[in-house]
Amino acid sequence: MGFIKNVLKNLFKENTIILKQRISENAYRIKIKGENIKTTDFIPGYFLRVGVGFEDDKLSLHNSVRSYSVWNIDKIDGTMDLAVATHSKGVGAKWIAECKEGDIVRYNWKKGTFILDDTADSYLFVGDLSALSHLYIIQRNLPQSKQIESIVYSSHKDELYADINESMPLNFYELPENPVDEIIGIIEKIVPKMTGKKMVYIGGDSRVCVTLNRYFKNELNWNSKQIKTKPFWNPDKKGLE
Numbered sequence: 001m002g003f004i005k006n007v008l009k010n011l012f013k014e015n016t017i018i019l020k021q022r023i024s025e026n027a028y029r030i031k032i033k034g035e036n037i038k039t040t041d042f043i044p045g046y047f048l049r050v051g052v053g054f055e056d057d058k059l060s061l062h063n064s065v066r067s068y069s070v071w072n073i074d075k076i077d078g079t080m081d082l083a084v085a086t087h088s089k090g091v092g093a094k095w096i097a098e099c100k101e102g103d104i105v106r107y108n109w110k111k112g113t114f115i116l117d118d119t120a121d122s123y124l125f126v127g128d129l130s131a132l133s134h135l136y137i138i139q140r141n142l143p144q145s146k147q148i149e150s151i152v153y154s155s156h157k158d159e160l161y162a163d164i165n166e167s168m169p170l171n172f173y174e175l176p177e178n179p180v181d182e183i184i185g186i187i188e189k190i191v192p193k194m195t196g197k198k199m200v201y202i203g204g205d206s207r208v209c210v211t212l213n214r215y216f217k218n219e220l221n222w223n224s225k226q227i228k229t230k231p232f233w234n235p236d237k238k239g240l241e
C-alpha cells in the first residue's frame with residue numbers, strides 16, 4: 001500500500017458493520033456501530049468519506065475513497081445507517097455489494113453546506129437514487145409544520161426505497177437519466193403551490209444540479225440562499241469530493 005494511503009487509512013475512524021440489507025434492486029443499507037458515534041457532533045446532511053479500497057493495493061488514493069451521506073444516526077446506540085446505490089458499478093458499488101456484517105468500515109467526517117436549514121416555510125426536494133437517503137434525513141428533521149414537495153426519480157421507480165422508519169414522505173417519478181426538461185415541467189406545476197419562504201435541495205446527477213441551479217436563479221429569480229445543490233456524481237468523472 002502507498003505511504004499516503006496507509007497514513008490516511010490510519011487516520012480514519014473504524015466502526016463495524018452490524019447490519020447489511022438489500023433495500024432495492026440497486027441499493028443496499030448498512031448499519032455501522034462504534035463508540036465514537038455517541039459523542040460526534042452531527043447536523044443532518046453531514047456525510048462520510050469511506051475507505052472503499054484501502055485493502056486493494058492496485059487502487060489509487062482517489063479510487064480508494066467515496067462519499068456517502070448519513071441516512072440516520074442513533075447517538076444513544078452509537079450507530080449510523082448509510083444507503084448506497086450500485087448504478088455506478090465502480091469501486092464504491094463493488095465495496096457495498098461485497099461487504100458483510102462484521103467487517104470494519106473506515107471513514108472520515110465531511111460537513112459541507114448541503115445540510116439542514118429550517119429557515120424556510122416550504123421545501124422542494126429533487127434528486128435521484130444516490131441522493132435519496134440525504135434528502136430523507138433532511139426532510140425527517142424539519143418541523144412537521146413545513147410544506148414539503150418533492151421530485152425523486154429513477155429509470156425504474158421500484159429501485160427507490162422507503163425511509164428508515166418505513167415512511168414514504170417523498171414523491172417518486174419514473175424518469176430516464178438526466179431528465180431536466182421533465183423535472184422543469186413538474187417544477188412549473190409545484191412552485192406556484194409553495195407558500196411563504198421557499199427553499200430547494202437538489203442532489204445527485206451533476207448535470208441536473210447545474211441546470212436546475214441555473215433555472216431557479218435565472219428563470220424563477222430565486223436568491224442563491226434559497227437554492228441548495230450538491231453534485232453526487234458526474235458522468236465524466238469517478239468519485240466526487
Ligand SMILES: Cc1cc2nc3c(=O)[nH]c(=O)nc-3n(C[C@H](O)[C@H](O)[C@H](O)COP(=O)(O)OP(=O)(O)OC[C@H]3O[C@@H](n4cnc5c(N)ncnc54)[C@H](O)[C@@H]3O)c2cc1C
Nearest residue numbers: 067068069084085087088090091092093233234235238239
Ligand atoms: C456529498 C456526497 C454524498 C453522497 N452520498 C451518497 C449516498 O448516500 N449514497 C450513494 O449511493 N451515493 C452517494 N454519493 C455518490 C457516491 O459517492 C458516488 O456514486 C460514488 O462515487 C460512486 O462510486 P463508484 O466508485 O461506484 O463509481 P465511480 O468510480 O465514482 O464512477 C463510475 C462511473 O459511474 C458513474 N456514476 C456514478 N454514480 C452514478 C449513479 N448514481 N448513477 C449512474 N452512474 C453513476 C460515474 O459517472 C462514472 O462514469 C455521494 C456523493 C457525494 C459527493
